[in-house]
Amino acid sequence: MSALFAKPLxxxxxxxxxxxxxxxxxxxxxxxxxxxxxANGDAxxxxxxxxxxxDARVEAANAQAAERYLAAQPRLEGIGVxxxxxxxxxxxxxxxAGPPVAWERMCxxxxxxxxxxxxxxxxxxxxxxARAMAKGGEIAFEPCHHHGAVGPMAGIxxxxxxxxxxxxxxxxxxxxxxxxxxxxxxxxFGANGPEVIARLNWMRDTLAPALQAALGKLGPLEIKxxxxxxxxxxxxxxxxxxxxxxxxIKRLMPALxxxxxxxxxxxxxxxFIAGNDHFFLNISMAACKAMLDxxxxxxxxSMVTAMARNGVEFGIRVSGTGERWFTAPAPLVNGxxxxxxxxxxxxxxxxxxxxxxxxxxxxxxxxxxPAIVKLVGGxxxxxxxxxxxxxxxxxVRNGGFTLPALDFAGAPAxxxxxxxxxxxxxxxxxxxxxxxxxxxxxxxxxxTRAPLACFAKALVELKTSCR
Amino acid sequence: MSALFAKPLxxxxxxxxxxxxxxxxxxxxxxxxxxxxxANGDAxxxxxxxxxxxDARVEAANAQAAERYLAAQPRLEGIGVxxxxxxxxxxxxxxxAGPPVAWERMCxxxxxxxxxxxxxxxxxxxxxxARAMAKGGEIAFEPCHHHGAVGPMAGIxxxxxxxxxxxxxxxxxxxxxxxxxxxxxxxxFGANGPEVIARLNWMRDTLAPALQAALGKLGPLEIKxxxxxxxxxxxxxxxxxxxxxxxxIKRLMPALxxxxxxxxxxxxxxxFIAGNDHFFLNISMAACKAMLDxxxxxxxxSMVTAMARNGVEFGIRVSGTGERWFTAPAPLVNGxxxxxxxxxxxxxxxxxxxxxxxxxxxxxxxxxxPAIVKLVGGxxxxxxxxxxxxxxxxxVRNGGFTLPALDFAGAPAxxxxxxxxxxxxxxxxxxxxxxxxxxxxxxxxxxTRAPLACFAKALVELKTSCR
Numbered sequence: 001m002s003a004l005f006a007k008p009l010x011x012x013x014x015x016x017x018x019x020x021x022x023x024x025x026x027x028x029x030x031x032x033x034x035x036x037x038x039a040n041g042d043a044x045x046x047x048x049x050x051x052x053x054x055d056a057r058v059e060a061a062n063a064q065a066a067e068r069y070l071a072a073q074p075r076l077e078g079i080g081v082x083x084x085x086x087x088x089x090x091x092x093x094x095x096x097a098g099p100p101v102a103w104e105r106m107c108x109x110x111x112x113x114x115x116x117x118x119x120x121x122x123x124x125x126x127x128x129x130a131r132a133m134a135k136g137g138e139i140a141f142e143p144c145h146h147h148g149a150v151g152p153m154a155g156i157x158x159x160x161x162x163x164x165x166x167x168x169x170x171x172x173x174x175x176x177x178x179x180x181x182x183x184x185x186x187x188x189f190g191a192n193g194p195e196v197i198a199r200l201n202w203m204r205d206t207l208a209p210a211l212q213a214a215l216g217k218l219g220p221l222e223i224k225x226x227x228x229x230x231x232x233x234x235x236x237x238x239x240x241x242x243x244x245x246x247x248x249i250k251r252l253m254p255a256l257x258x259x260x261x262x263x264x265x266x267x268x269x270x271x272f273i274a275g276n277d278h279f280f281l282n283i284s285m286a287a288c289k290a291m292l293d294x295x296x297x298x299x300x301x302s303m304v305t306a307m308a309r310n311g312v313e314f315g316i317r318v319s320g321t322g323e324r325w326f327t328a329p330a331p332l333v334n335g336x337x338x339x340x341x342x343x344x345x346x347x348x349x350x351x352x353x354x355x356x357x358x359x360x361x362x363x364x365x366x367x368x369x370p371a372i373v374k375l376v377g378g379x380x381x382x383x384x385x386x387x388x389x390x391x392x393x394x395x396v397r398n399g400g401f402t403l404p405a406l407d408f409a410g411a412p413a414x415x416x417x418x419x420x421x422x423x424x425x426x427x428x429x430x431x432x433x434x435x436x437x438x439x440x441x442x443x444x445x446x447x448t449r450a451p452l453a454c455f456a457k458a459l460v461e462l463k464t465s466c467r
Numbered sequence: 468m469s470a471l472f473a474k475p476l477x478x479x480x481x482x483x484x485x486x487x488x489x490x491x492x493x494x495x496x497x498x499x500x501x502x503x504x505x506a507n508g509d510a511x512x513x514x515x516x517x518x519x520x521x522d523a524r525v526e527a528a529n530a531q532a533a534e535r536y537l538a539a540q541p542r543l544e545g546i547g548v549x550x551x552x553x554x555x556x557x558x559x560x561x562x563x564a565g566p567p568v569a570w571e572r573m574c575x576x577x578x579x580x581x582x583x584x585x586x587x588x589x590x591x592x593x594x595x596x597a598r599a600m601a602k603g604g605e606i607a608f609e610p611c612h613h614h615g616a617v618g619p620m621a622g623i624x625x626x627x628x629x630x631x632x633x634x635x636x637x638x639x640x641x642x643x644x645x646x647x648x649x650x651x652x653x654x655x656f657g658a659n660g661p662e663v664i665a666r667l668n669w670m671r672d673t674l675a676p677a678l679q680a681a682l683g684k685l686g687p688l689e690i691k692x693x694x695x696x697x698x699x700x701x702x703x704x705x706x707x708x709x710x711x712x713x714x715x716i717k718r719l720m721p722a723l724x725x726x727x728x729x730x731x732x733x734x735x736x737x738x739f740i741a742g743n744d745h746f747f748l749n750i751s752m753a754a755c756k757a758m759l760d761x762x763x764x765x766x767x768x769s770m771v772t773a774m775a776r777n778g779v780e781f782g783i784r785v786s787g788t789g790e791r792w793f794t795a796p797a798p799l800v801n802g803x804x805x806x807x808x809x810x811x812x813x814x815x816x817x818x819x820x821x822x823x824x825x826x827x828x829x830x831x832x833x834x835x836x837p838a839i840v841k842l843v844g845g846x847x848x849x850x851x852x853x854x855x856x857x858x859x860x861x862x863v864r865n866g867g868f869t870l871p872a873l874d875f876a877g878a879p880a881x882x883x884x885x886x887x888x889x890x891x892x893x894x895x896x897x898x899x900x901x902x903x904x905x906x907x908x909x910x911x912x913x914x915t916r917a918p919l920a921c922f923a924k925a926l927v928e929l930k931t932s933c934r
Contacts, residue, residue, distance in 0.1 A: 233710050235700075249713070274718070381874070
C-alpha cells in the first residue's frame with residue numbers, strides 16, 4: 001500500500017463524489033465516472049431487476065412483443081362518432097388523457113376541457129352548471145386508453161365528437177383519436193369559450209363529413225409509410241407534423257374534390273387543414289396506439305406499451321402486466337415558455353401523446369427533426385444525442401422509420417422497462433405545455449423525461465411464466 | 468545537412484508525390500499534404516488571380532453584389548405565356564438551357580425536346596419534318612438566360628408555353644421558368660411522343676389557367692420564406708422539392724377552390740401537382756435567377772451570377788463581366804444510375820437548374836437534405852461535407868436560408884470565382900442525368916462539379932475599375 005501511494009496516482013472515481021474531492025483537495029487528480037445504483041437504490045426494484053435480467057422467458061416474450069409492434073400496419077379507415085365507434089363508450093361518459101383520475105384531482109386544463117365538452121354536448125347551459133354536473137358525479141370519466149383511444153393534452157373525447165378510425169389488419173386491432181383543432185384557444189389546452197365550441201361544432205358538421213367523403217373515395221390510407229416519409233422531411237411526428245400534415249393534404253385533396261362534397265365545405269376543410277401544421281398529430285398517435293396495442297398482453301414481456309399523463313400522474317403500461325397502470329407524479333416541464341409565461345404557470349406533464357415516444361417516434365426520433373429545437377429548446381446536437389441515448393433502453397431499431405441524419409439507422413423503439421431501471425436513462429418526451437388554470441391554453445413546449453418510479457413499479461409486478 | 472539526415476526525420480510532403488515516394492522506399496515516413504498550384508498551374512489564370520486577390524475594388528464590388536443578392540425578395544406573381552411574358556421572345560424562337568449552342572452541336576435530349584416543342588407548336592406535322600425545320604435554320608435557338616428565364620434539363624421554352632412570372636420588387640427585375648411536367652417521359656429529358664405533347668397541351672389549357680386563377684385570388688406569393696421552410700423539411704430545393712411542392716399546394720389550394728375555376732379542372736390540377744414532388748423546382752429556379760440577376764452587372768465583381776449547362780458546354784456568367792459566357796466542356800456525371808443504365812448511356816451535364824447552386828441552395832445546401840443521398844449517392848456525412856466545403860469559395864452565409872443540421876448556420880452563397888481558382892474547390896451541383904439519345908428520358912441522378920476552366924477564363928477577362 002505504501003509503495004502504491006509513493007507513486008503518482010491515476011484515479012478513476014466511480015459514483016460518490018467525496019472520494020474524488022478528497023484526492024483533489026490534496027493536489028491529486030481524479031477522473032469522475034458517472035454512476036448510480038440501478039433503480040436509484042430502490043431495493044425492491046433492484047431485486048426485481050436481478051430476477052428479470054437475462055431471464056430467457058422475458059427475452060422471448062420481448063422478442064415476440066417487439067415483432068408484433070414491427071409487423072403492425074395501421075391504416076386510416078375513416079371518421080366515426082365516438083359514441084358509436086369507441087368500444088365501451090357510454091352516452092354520459094367523457095374520456096380524458098393519461099391514467100384514471102377523479103374530477104377533484106384533475107389539473108386545471110383538464111377540468112376546463114371537460115366543462116367545454118359538457119357545453120359542446122349541450123348537457124349544461126353554462127360553465128357553472130357544467131362544473132356542478134362534473135362535480136356531482138353525473139358523468140363517468142375514464143381514460144381514452146380504456147377505450148382504444150388516445151387524445152393529445154387534456155385528451156377529452158365526448159360521445160358526439162368525430163374520431164379518426166384506425167385499423168391494424170395484421171393483428172385485427174383498432175384504435176381511435178379525436179381531430180386536431182389547431183393552436184391557440186382550443187379544448188385540448190383547457191379553453192372552453194364560445195369560439196372553441198363553435199369550432200368543435202363546425203368540425204363535427206362540416207370537417208368530419210368532408211374528410212369521411214375523401215377517405216371513402218380514396219380508400220384506407222397506410223399510415224406508416226406517410227410517417228416514414230415525414231421523418232425524412234424534418235418531422236418527428238409528435239410536436240412537429242408540418243411535413244406529415246402537408247403529405248396528408250396532398251393525399252386527401254384530390255379525393256375530396258372528386259368525392260362530391262359541397263365545394264364550399266371542401267374549400268373550408270382545405271383551408272382549416274392547410275392552416276394547422278399539427279393536424280396529423282392525432283393520426284400519428286392513433287397509429288402508434290395501434291402498433292403498441294398489437295404488442296400488448298404478451299405474458300412475461302417487460303416492453304412498455306403505453307406512456308400517458310393526466311396532468312397529475314404519469315402512467316405506463318407494460319405488455320406483460322395487463323391493464324394495470326404504474327404511476328408516479330407527473331413532472332413539470334423545463335421547456336421554452338412563451339413571453340410572460342414560466343414554469344410557475346405550467347400544468348404538470350399532460351396528454352396521451354407520449355404514445356408516439358412509446359412507439360419510437362417523437363423524442364425518440366428527434367434526430368430526424370433538428371428544426372424542432374426552435375420549439376422545444378436545445379440544439380440539433382442535443383436532438384441527435386436524445387435519439388442515440390434511447391438506443392440504450394429499447395429492444396429494436398424500427399427499419400420502417402429510418403433517420404437520415406444517423407445514416408438511415410432505424411428509430412430506437414420498444415422500451416424495455418428493465419433497461420430503464422438498470423441504466424437510469426429515462427425515456428425522452430417532446431411535449432406541449434398547458435397553463436395550470438382552465439381556459440388559458442398553451443404556454444410553451446419542451447423536452448421532458450418519464451419518471452423512473454413507473455418503470456421500477458412495473459418490474460416489481462411483472463410475473464414470469466413458461467409458455 | 469549531414470547532421471539533419473543523421474536524426475530521425477519527420478517529413479511533410481507538399482504537392483508532388485515523388486519526393487514522399489523516395490523517402491518511403493528507404494523506410495522513412497512522410498505525411499502527404501494535398502496541394503496543387505492555383506488554377507492547376509494555368510499561368511494566365513494565376514496571373515489574373517494575383518492581380519485580383521486583395522484588390523479593394525473587387526472586394527467592394529463583391530460586397531455590393533452579395534448585398535443585392537441577399538436583399539432580393541422574389542415573388543411569384545402568376546402565370547404568363549412565353550411569347551408575351553419573356554423579353555425579346557420571338558414568334559419562331561425556341562429557348563434552351565445553358566450557354567448558346569447551334570442545332571448541330573446540341574446533345575440528343577436537347578434535340579429531342581426541340582422536336583417535341585416544334586410538334587407542340589404545330590409548326591411541323593411529324594418528328595422528321597420538325598427535325599428538318601430545326602436543321603434548316605427556320606427557327607432561332609437562344610439560351611433561356613438571354614430572356615430572363617431558366618429551364619431544367621433541356622430547358623426548352625417555346626412561344627406558346629405557359630411560364631411562371633417572378634418579380635423581385637426590391638430591384639425591379641423579373642424572371643421566368645416553364646412549368647414542371649413530372650418524371651418519366653417528359654420534354655425536358657428529351658422525350659417527344661404523343662403523351663408528352665398531350666400533357667403539354669393540358670398544362671397550357673387547364674393547369675396554367677387554374678394556377679393563374681389561384682394566384683390571382685391569393686395575390687403574390689413570397690418565395691424565399693417558402694424555400695427557407697422547405698430547407699427545414701429536408702429539401703435542398705434543387706433535386707429534392709418534396710416539402711416545397713407540398714407547401715406550395717397548401718398555399719394554392721384554398722385559393723384555387725375559391726377562385727371559381729371549374730371543379731373538374733381544380734381536381735385535375737391538384738392531382739397533377741400532388742403527384743409531382745418536383746413541381747416546385749421551376750419556381751425555385753426562377754427565384755434563384757431573380758436573386759442573382761439583382762447581383763449581376765456590378766463592375767469589378769468576381770461573383771458568379773449564373774452556372775448553366777447545355778449538354779455540350781458548361782457556362783458561367785460573372786457579375787463584373789457582363790453578358791459573356793465562360794465555358795468548358797460539360798462533364799459526365801458519375802452518379803446513381805437506374806437499372807441497366809450507366810455513365811456510358813448518359814448525356815453530359817445539362818440544364819439551367821445549377822442556378823440553384825449559384826444561389827446557395829441545391830448542392831450548396833445539401834446539409835439540409837440528408838435523404839437526398841438516396842437519389843444522388845453518397846452518405847449524409849458527404850452531404851454535410853459538401854455544404855461545408857462550399858463555405859471556402861463563397862462570399863456570404865445567407866441568413867434567409869438556414870440549415871438545421873449545421874446549428875442553423877446560413878447556406879454558403881455567392882460564389883467568388885477568385886476563390887474557386889485559388890483553392891481548386893469546385894462548386895458542387897446535384898443534378899438529374901438524361902440519356903444521351905433523344906426520347907429516352909432520365910436515367911439517373913448524381914453529384915457533379917463545375918469545371919475549373921470556366922472560372923479561370925472569367926478571371927482573365929475581369930476588368931477592375933475605380934467607381
